Amino acid sequence: MKQLISLRVNGEPYEVAVEPHKTVLEVLRNELELTGTKEGCGGLGQCGTCTVIMDGKAVNSCLVLAMDARDKEILTIEGVAKDRKLHPIQQAFLDYGAIQCGFCAPGTVLSAKALFDKNPNPTEDEIKIAIAGNLCRCTGYAKRKKALLAVAEQQGKEGGR
Amino acid sequence: MGGRLKKFEYFEPGTIEEAVSLFAQYRKEAKLLAGGTDLLVLLKQRLLSARYLVNIKRTSGLDYINSDDGEGLKIGALTTLSTIETSAVVREKFSILAQAASKVASLQIRNIGSIGGNICQDPRCWYYNQSHDWHRAWTPCYKLGGHVCYVDKGDKGCQKRILQSDTAPALIALGARVKVIGEGRERVIPVKDFFKKVGNVLKADEILTEIQIPNQPPHASGAYLRFSPRKAIDYPVVGIAVMMRMDPEYSLCRDIKIVFGAVTPVPFEIDEAEDLLRGKKIDSDIIDGVVQTVRDKVALQAISFGDHSADFKTDMTGVLVKRAIEECLKSAKSH
Numbered sequence: 001m002k003q004l005i006s007l008r009v010n011g012e013p014y015e016v017a018v019e020p021h022k023t024v025l026e027v028l029r030n031e032l033e034l035t036g037t038k039e040g041c042g043g044l045g046q047c048g049t050c051t052v053i054m055d056g057k058a059v060n061s062c063l064v065l066a067m068d069a070r071d072k073e074i075l076t077i078e079g080v081a082k083d084r085k086l087h088p089i090q091q092a093f094l095d096y097g098a099i100q101c102g103f104c105a106p107g108t109v110l111s112a113k114a115l116f117d118k119n120p121n122p123t124e125d126e127i128k129i130a131i132a133g134n135l136c137r138c139t140g141y142a143k144r145k146k147a148l149l150a151v152a153e154q155q156g157k158e159g160g161r
Numbered sequence: 162m163g164g165r166l167k168k169f170e171y172f173e174p175g176t177i178e179e180a181v182s183l184f185a186q187y188r189k190e191a192k193l194l195a196g197g198t199d200l201l202v203l204l205k206q207r208l209l210s211a212r213y214l215v216n217i218k219r220t221s222g223l224d225y226i227n228s229d230d231g232e233g234l235k236i237g238a239l240t241t242l243s244t245i246e247t248s249a250v251v252r253e254k255f256s257i258l259a260q261a262a263s264k265v266a267s268l269q270i271r272n273i274g275s276i277g278g279n280i281c282q283d284p285r286c287w288y289y290n291q292s293h294d295w296h297r298a299w300t301p302c303y304k305l306g307g308h309v310c311y312v313d314k315g316d317k318g319c320q321k322r323i324l325q326s327d328t329a330p331a332l333i334a335l336g337a338r339v340k341v342i343g344e345g346r347e348r349v350i351p352v353k354d355f356f357k358k359v360g361n362v363l364k365a366d367e368i369l370t371e372i373q374i375p376n377q378p379p380h381a382s383g384a385y386l387r388f389s390p391r392k393a394i395d396y397p398v399v400g401i402a403v404m405m406r407m408d409p410e411y412s413l414c415r416d417i418k419i420v421f422g423a424v425t426p427v428p429f430e431i432d433e434a435e436d437l438l439r440g441k442k443i444d445s446d447i448i449d450g451v452v453q454t455v456r457d458k459v460a461l462q463a464i465s466f467g468d469h470s471a472d473f474k475t476d477m478t479g480v481l482v483k484r485a486i487e488e489c490l491k492s493a494k495s496h
Contacts, residue, residue, distance in 0.1 A: 020171035020214070023201075042164060042292075044202050045270055046394060057243070057272040063198050064273060067171070068218055111269065132393030133267020 005070045009034065010079025018066040025050045025061040027069070028076060036077035036106050037061060040135070048134035051107035052076050058114035058130070077106035080113060088151050089113055096147035100138040108134040112148050121156035124149060164205050164292075169214040177342055177370055180217050185344040185366040187213045193368065194218065195239055196274035198266070199282040207293050209283070223277075223370060226250065234374040238277025238339075242328075243268065245276055255374055256492075257383030257402055261331035264385065264400075267393050277369045280329050280339065280352070284322035284359055284426060285396065286312050287467035312464060321464050322359050323426050325396035329356075330422035331385045332372065333430060334402035340371035349373070356427035380415070381406045384488035387423075388477045390468075397423045398469045399477040403485040405438075407493050414438045419455070419482060424474055425462050431455055434482070448486055452479045 002017040009032060016031050023043065028034045040047035043062035050061045053075040080087045089112050092098070099105050108131055115122055115130035122130070127148045136144070169192075174180040184191055192211035194200055195218070203209040217223060223239035228250045236245065245251050246263040265271055265279060288296075288311040289304050301307030304319040312321035332352045339355055341348050344366045352372075355361050363369065377383075383404040389395035400422035406415045417438045421429045434454045441447055456479045463471040463478075 019168070021166040021168050023166070026165070043205055045198055045266070048267060048269055048394075051269050058269050059272050060198075060267075060269045063201050063270070065194070065197065065201075065216065067173070067216065068197075130268055133269045135394070 003067070005067065007069045007071065008073045010074070010076060016066070020065065020067050022066045023062050024052065024054075024064045024066050024069045024074070027066040028052070028061060028074075034076050034078050038103055038106060040103065046135075047104070047107075048111065049104050049107040051110045051134060053110050053114050053117075056114065056117065058111045058133075060133075075110065075113075077109060080109060087113065088154065089116065089148065092147035092151045093144065096143050096150065098139055098144035098147040104134055104136045104139075108136070108144060112151075116151065116155065120159050121152050122148075123152075127152065164207075166201065166204055167210065169211045172213065172215045174215060174217065174220050177217075177220060177222060177368065180215055180220055181342055181344055181366055181368055183213070183215050184368065188365040191215050195278045196241065197278075198270045198274040199278055203283055206290070208289065217368070228254070230376070232373075233376045236276055236372040236374070238369050238371060239275050242271035242274050242276060242279060246271065254377065255335060255383075257331045257334060257385050257404060258328065258374070260383075260385040261327040261400075261402065264387055264397070265327050266396075270394075276328060276372060279326050280332070280355070280372075281361060281363065281369055282324065282326055284324045285466075286322045287465075288312065289319075289322060312466075320359055321426065323423055323464060323466060324356065324360075324428065325400075325423045326428075327385065327387060327397055327400055327422065330400055330402035330420040330428045331383070332374070333420045333428050334383060334404040334418040335374050335377065336418075337372055337374040339369050340373065341367050342370050343367040353428070353430065359426045377404070378406055378416075380409060380411065380493065382489045382493040384485040384492070386481050386485050386488070388481065398466060399424055399474050399481060401478065401481045401485050403482070403489055405486070405489040405493065411493055412442055414441055414443050419451075419485075421459070421478060423466075424459055424478060425464060429459075429462065431458050433458060438486075443486065443490060448483055451486065452483050455479055455482045 006015050028037050038049040040049035045060045045063045051058050052061045111131045191213040194216040223237045225237040227235045242262040242265050246259045252259045310316035337352045338349050385402045387397040387400040389397050402420045404418045417435050419431050419434050434451045459478045460475045463474045465471045
């Protein structure tokens with residue numbers, strides 16, 4: 001039986017009727033038509049491309065029941081750019097060529113954003129840990145690390161550190 | 162591909178008592194969702210089925226870390242692994258547990274997965290934990306209703322699935338216990354006795370609700386190390402937890418626990434290696450003896466997992482025990 005849940009996605013309030021066996025990933029893609037969040041490994045938590053930020057934390061949306069998103073705040077890749085301006089992480093991914101096919105990018109950007117939101121000037125190790133759960137099959141890991149280190153350096157300067 | 166969840170009847174009990182009574186009623190047809198990172202995968206792969214799903218994520222009284230000078234540390238079973246790895250008190254006083262929690266899977270999974278679930282996770286093997294389509298290419302194993310074990314052709318049943326928990330060996334090394342609540346009763350079990358030949362001792366109506374860790378004596382230090390093909394996402398192929406207590410001058414080893422995870426179906430403590438170290442000054446000769454003893458004991462019992470043969474795992478236990486003891490000595494000296 002469907003149940004009505006309220007949640008916020010990318011700042012917008014939603015009320016959605018969901019079946020309890022649906023995951024956040026399925027509701028985002030199929031009900032809310034936010035298809036920026038990808039499914040890679042078949043919903044098994046092995047690839048990280050379905051990563052969204054829920055209440056400030058990066059999670060695999062394939063492993064969270066929609067019922068557990070009740071009254072939560074979710075950020076998907078569609079909500080990262082503001083006023084048609086890319087987020088610094090997205091811009092850095094372009095500048096450093098950290099995107100090829102782009103399938104892992106939404107999840108990776110959100111994993112990185114969850115880190116930067118808490119820690120504007122992370123170390124290389126902190127960056128690596130934050131994005132270690134996001135598999136990439138074509139660009140590789142060096143370019144996205146470089147991109148994120150550049151963001152860290154930029155934000156570190158702006159933060160006066 | 163993994164697939165979708167099948168429909169189930171869904172419950173969100175408000176209290177632990179309500180949750181327990183659901184399990185008392187529905188027994189094995191009901192499945193417990195805590196973090197969900199293990200259960201949802203098993204359900205999607207059709208390795209488990211749930212006619213009833215009992216979601217305890219919003220059940221009160223399961224998510225906390227309480228530290229007490231007298232009683233030690235109490236952790237609610239629903240506490241996420243990322244909360245544990247970043248907890249100031251865990252990092253400071255029980256660092257081996259923070260180390261173990263921080264090595265599980267990926268940050269996204271640690272943000273969801275619970276400590277209770279990490280202990281109660283389903284034991285795995287390279288054949289069983291695959292998709293339905295993958296299984297169809299083979300004659301089914303005992304666990305899937307057939308008459309063969311692909312891990313050990315000599316076996317007459319499913320006895321070689323392995324608990325690949327990172328936190329369980331660390332908790333055993335810390336002397337931790339778990340609180341278990343069933344219909345009208347409650348028991349506290351040392352983590353080292355929580356497991357049986359394959360799997361754990363939980364009865365159908367029981368829920369693991371709390372982890373209790375005694376305060377550690379002065380001059381104690383611990384290390385959790387693991388080998389896995391990739392640092393992230395993979396389960397451990399070999400995990401090792403070592404807790405060491407030195408004398409006040411940091412010259413003699415007063416006490417030590419050496420517990421391996423993922424090598425055998427359940428965590429494996431090697432008393433003979435501990436005996437070699439207890440009361441001794443630790444030098445390279447002693448460590449060499451420990452490595453040999455560990456390898457000899459592990460060689461008799463190690464179980465292969467896919468590409469990782471029992472011999473390879475035996476080699477890794479020797480490497481890791483040496484590193485873990487050295488880590489303990491290093492962090493003891495830095496105190």
